[in-house]
Amino acid sequence: MENFKLTNHFTIKGISAASGLVYSQNVLFVISDSSSFLYQFDIDRKLLLKFPLVKNAKENIEKENKPDLESITQHGNQLIMLGSGSTQKRNSMFTLDLGTDTLKTQDLTALYQKLKTIGSFTDNQLNIEGAIYAHQTMLLFQRGNSKNSRNGIFIIPNNQEEGIRFIPISLPTLDDIETTFTDAILIGDKIYFLACAENTESTYEDGEVLGTVLGIMHAPTFEIINVQLLSKHQKFEGITLYKESETEIKFLLCEDNDTETLETTIYQLTLKK
Structure with missing residues (x-):
């Protein structure tokens, strides 16, 4: 993977702690891990709309009460958003x-408890950060x-009677600390994922950011x-497909800079095929 270009694409005022995004028809849908709104940004008109996911939705929710929305994915006409499961208050899924x-x-409390059992995770180790x-x-x-804890992928068929599986995944290290998944998307038969190294041993407390990598995985085998x-210093937490041609593929990324400032920079990542 060579010849990539990462640039500041635009800034959205009104969103902090962006944690996931989906691009569709020149609209960017954004979730924040400290908010109970879904944000809808019209790129042409530079217009930001907020869709409340709960009654009395709030922004900059205190850490112990936040829903910790870390994953957003699109299936057909449906947007699916999930809490990380890292505390009891982070077990909700929203479908729009x-x-x-x-x-x-x-x-999702019952499902997340099942995932902990299948993956042999304690209550404070489960931390879902991406969904496909x-x-x-x-x-x-x-x-x-x-x-x-371990990086890995839970495979959950629609018919759960067929069995849920957990596939451990070994990721590269930065400064001798293993990177950990922060998001992933599927394009064709490849999974493009983000992974960040953070100097912390907690799913709850943030640590020093040591960098973010982009990886490509063969979807059928997870190789x-x-x-x-x-x-080497940013924590990218969201990735979505932006544009694709015969020669290159463009993504939009969002960054969680762990501040309460209501401003989010959206980056464009261009990869040569």
């Missing part, structure tokens, strides 16, 4: 129909940034094909 604006909420829904299957990306260092 973009055609009708119908919002549904689901408590394809082929009647949900892939949830576990960020192994707590003590003795890592290539990895590229994107930054």
Whole structure:
């Protein structure tokens, strides 16, 4: 993976702690891990709309009460947003129909407890940071940034009677600390993922950021094909497909700079094919 270019694409005022994004028809949908709104940014008109996901939705929610929305993915006309599961208050899933604006909420406590059992995780080790829904299957990306935890992918078929699996994934290190998943998307038969190294042993407390890598994984086997260092000091937490041609592919990225400032920079990453 060579010949990549990372640039500041634009800034959105009104969002802090961006943690995931989906681009669709010149609209950027953004979630924040400290907010209970879904943000909708019209790129042409530079217009930001806020869609409340709960009654009395708030921004800059205190750490112990935040829903910690870390994953957003699109399936057809549906946007799916998930809490990380790292505390009892972070177990919600929201599904928004973009055609009708119908919002549904689901408590994932039972499912997340099942994931802990299957992956042999303690209550403070589960930390879902990315989601992909394809082929009647949900892939949830576990960020192994707590003590003795592991990176990996939960494979959850629509028919859970077929069995949920956990696939441990070994990721590269930065400054002798293993990077951990922060987001992933599926394009064709490849998974493009972000992974960050952070000097912390907690899913709850932030640590010194040591950098972010972009990796490419063969989707059918989860074999890592290539990895590229994107930054030595930034924590990129969201990735979405922006544009694709025969010669290059462009992504939009968001960064969680761990501040309460209501401003988010969106980056454009261009990769040569």
